[in-house]
Amino acid sequence: MEKFIVKGEVQLNGTIRISGAKNAILPIMAATLLCSGVSIIHDVPYLRDIKVMQDILTLFGAKIIREQDTLLIDTSNIQDADIPEHLMREMRASIFLMGPLLGRFHKVKLSYPGGCAIGPRPIDLHIKALEKIGASVKENFGFIEAQAACLTGGEINFDYPSVGATENAMMAAVLANGATIIRNAAREPEIYDLQVFLNKMGAKVIGAGTDTIRIDGIKKLTPAEHIVMSDRIQAGTFLIAAAITHGDVVVENILSEHIFSVTDKLKDIGVKITTGNNSIRVRGGDLRGVDIKTLPYPGFPTDLQAPMLSLVTNAKGTSIITETIFENRFKHVDELMRMGAKIKVEGRTAIIRGIPKLTGAIVAAHDLRAGGALVLAALAAEGVSEIENVYHIDRGYEALEEKLRSLGANISRHKKD
Ligand SMILES: CC(=O)N[C@H]1[C@@H](OP(=O)(O)OP(=O)(O)OC[C@H]2O[C@@H](n3ccc(=O)[nH]c3=O)[C@H](O)[C@@H]2O)O[C@H](CO)[C@@H](O)[C@@H]1O
Ligand SMILES: C=C(OP(=O)(O)O)C(=O)O
Numbered sequence: 298m299e300k301f302i303v304k305g306e307v308q309l310n311g312t313i314r315i316s317g318a319k320n321a322i323l324p325i326m327a328a329t330l331l332c333s334g335v336s337i338i339h340d341v342p343y344l345r346d347i348k349v350m351q352d353i354l355t356l357f358g359a360k361i362i363r364e365q366d367t368l369l370i371d372t373s374n375i376q377d378a379d380i381p382e383h384l385m386r387e388m389r390a391s392i393f394l395m396g397p398l399l400g401r402f403h404k405v406k407l408s409y410p411g412g413c414a415i416g417p418r419p420i421d422l423h424i425k426a427l428e429k430i431g432a433s434v435k436e437n438f439g440f441i442e443a444q445a446a447c448l449t450g451g452e453i454n455f456d457y458p459s460v461g462a463t464e465n466a467m468m469a470a471v472l473a474n475g476a477t478i479i480r481n482a483a484r485e486p487e488i489y490d491l492q493v494f495l496n497k498m499g500a501k502v503i504g505a506g507t508d509t510i511r512i513d514g515i516k517k518l519t520p521a522e523h524i525v526m527s528d529r530i531q532a533g534t535f536l537i538a539a540a541i542t543h544g545d546v547v548v549e550n551i552l553s554e555h556i557f558s559v560t561d562k563l564k565d566i567g568v569k570i571t572t573g574n575n576s577i578r579v580r581g582g583d584l585r586g587v588d589i590k591t592l593p594y595p596g597f598p599t600d601l602q603a604p605m606l607s608l609v610t611n612a613k614g615t616s617i618i619t620e621t622i623f624e625n626r627f628k629h630v631d632e633l634m635r636m637g638a639k640i641k642v643e644g645r646t647a648i649i650r651g652i653p654k655l656t657g658a659i660v661a662a663h664d665l666r667a668g669g670a671l672v673l674a675a676l677a678a679e680g681v682s683e684i685e686n687v688y689h690i691d692r693g694y695e696a697l698e699e700k701l702r703s704l705g706a707n708i709s710r711h712k713k714d
């Protein structure tokens with residue numbers, strides 16, 4: 298087990314480049330199972346979830362080579378296999394394999410996925426979507442078995458725009474007979490990136506990024522090469538890091554349109570934002586309280602709720618943050634209170650009374666973004682903080698401490714005693 302030790306009150310200054318997005322790479326890696334041959338994915342960071350996806354694809358016989366930030370995934374000799382429960386439980390994205398495996402092998406048996414413990418995370422929408430295009434799905438003692446001699450295009454109307462269920466449905470439908478229409482689809486940029494990759498493989502998908510996606514099934518896909526989109530959540534985390542330390546940071550390789558909901562809120566809080574061509578500069582100012590509600594894209598992303606909550610603990614006045622996506626995504630609150638933050642949680646709403654400064658403390662990351670949020674709080678706090686359970690942070694932030702150090706932060710990684 299590892300921990301971070303952070304000495305706070307250091308302004309961050311400099312330039313940081315954002316790498317490819319975990320949440321775009323994982324479904325794209327799953328999609329490589331849909332064809333035979335070598336697919337190439339560029340700008341892939343070293344993350345724990347990506348290593349787990351590599352391990353799963355390897356079980357199916359895929360040969361994977363990493364050349365720096367490029368993954369070469371050879372699916373020429375893949376065959377059906379069972380995914381051990383411990384790998385399924387490692388991350389939410391393991392469920393993204395259901396659609397491609399069904400498309401390729403006409404049957405799939407999986408246990409339930411894991412992922413951040415941020416409230417119940419059912420997979421009913423994934424299952425219903427696959428049933429709509431002809432799969433028969435049985436749930437038995439923690440396992441899901443789906444089969445379809447032949448998937449057939451159909452109409453999928455989501456009750457809720459689930460990101461993962463939209464991606465699973467797209468990946469299953471590309472090899473189905475006929476056309477599939479997905480309505481009330483999630484509109485996240487990662488879904489558009491998946492569409493681009495699938496179309497490079499020869500699929501016929503249109504509409505990703507809107508709430509209606511149409512997939513005209515084809516018989517066979519071919520391998521593709523792709524530079525994955527940059528990670529808007531990582532970018533947002535660095536923007537907030539600059540703001541909380543009153544620093545001056547340029548975040549490069551980010552499309553500002555992907556995070557305008559975040560930069561708009563940062564401006565409301567009092568932070569100076571300058572948008573360049575594929576970059577954003579953030580300069581800290583006097584912080585004032587704001588109200589934020591997490592929503593599906595293009596609303597404020599739930600994955601930046603925890604980092605933003607850290608920021609407003611230092612904002613003058615009262616802030617109200619409402620989490621509408623996940624039922625239990627306030628585990629960072631108790632930890633921030635150990636650092637002196639004044640926060641009251643009522644149901645899905647956190648009410649934060651800003652204080653001039655947090656104080657360093659020993660705290661624990663309970664999930665990925667909560668871990669990121671505690672690192673940000675520690676950067677601003679007076680004194681030294683220890684953040685335990687760094688393995689959560691490693692799921693989604695590549696070498697976070699090295700990147701922060703390049704901006705001047707005083708942070709180091711240690712084995713926990
Ligand atoms: C690997 C990945 O890409 N993870 C992201 C993905 O997760 P994920 O794909 O799991 O998120 P979803 O959009 O599916 O979940 C949103 C909400 O829908 C509910 N739901 C979802 C599926 C289902 O079958 N039934 C159901 O009720 C969930 O419990 C949750 O309350 O989108 C989330 C929302 O932007 C992000 O926080 C995660 O970082
Ligand atoms: C919630 C997240 O990831 P996952 O869906 O993989 O748990 C996240 O990336 O913040």
